[in-house]
Amino acid sequence: MPTDLKEAEREILLSFWKVHILHHAGESPVHGQWILNELREHGYEISPGTLYPLLKRMERHGWLQSRSAPGGGARARRDYTLTAGGRELLVLVREQICEMYREVVLEAPGGKKKGKA
Amino acid sequence: MPTDLKEAEREILLSFWKVHILHHAGESPVHGQWILNELREHGYEISPGTLYPLLKRMERHGWLQSRSAPGGGARARRDYTLTAGGRELLVLVREQICEMYREVVLEAPGGKKKGKA
DNA sequence: GCTATCGATGTCGGTTATCGTAATAAAGCC
C-alpha cells in the first residue's frame, strides 16, 4: 500500500488540482476556502500556504481575475474567475490531457479499453 | 497564440511529462537524453538541471530503478525502469487522469462530447 | 597516438514553489 507515496505523489497531483481550479473558475467563481473543502472531501489536502499564493500567481499570469466581496475588509472572500488568457491556457492543457489519457490510460495494460477489473 | 504562456504553463505541464516518463519507464527502460529528445520533438523543452534530479528523486521515492550501462564510467547512460511502487503510483495517477479527463475535457463547452466545431 | 566531437550525465548558484502553522479580520450568534 502506497502510504509514503501520499507525500510525494503531490508533486504530480498538485498540478492536476490546478487544472481543476482553472476549469471550475471557468464555470463559476471560486474562492480559496471552497477549493480547500472540495479537495478535502475527495480525500486530498492542500495547504493554504500553497493554495493562496497559487491563486495570486495565476492572477498575476493573467489566467484568473479576482474580485473581493464588496464592503468586506482586506481579508474578505475573494472570488476568482477565469479570464480569456486562462481559457487559452485551458485549451492547450486539454489537448495535453487528451494525449496523456490516450497514452497512459487507454494504452495501459488492462486499461479502460475493455473495462476489465 | 499564447506565447508568454510558454514559460508559465510548465508549472502544469511539467507534471504531465512526469507521468509520461513513468508510463514509458513501465514499457521499456528510458534514459535522460532520450526523454530530452522526445520532448523536444514534441515542441517542449525541459532543462537537464530539472530532469536529472527528477529521475534521481523518482528513484529515491522508489518509483524507478536505474541500471547504469556496464563498463561505462560514472557518466555512462543510465536506464530507468518502473518498479512495483511506481506501478502502484501510476494506478493512482491514472484514476486521477480519468477524473480530470471526464470533468475538464468531456464536460468542456464544445468539448469532445459531440466533436462539434 | 592526439585531438575534436558526440552522447550522456552530473553539478552549481540563484530564483521560485511548496509546506505547515500561526496571525488576522469580518460576520453571525447569543
Place this chain on the structure above:
DNA sequence: GGCTTTATTACGATAACCGACATCGATAGC
C-alpha cells in the same frame, strides 16, 4: 461584549526548477 465560524494573509524553512557549465567515455579524422 465574547465566541465560534468563515476566509485570507504572513512567515520561515525546505525543496524544486532553471540555465549554463563541467565531466566523462567512446568514436572519428588524420
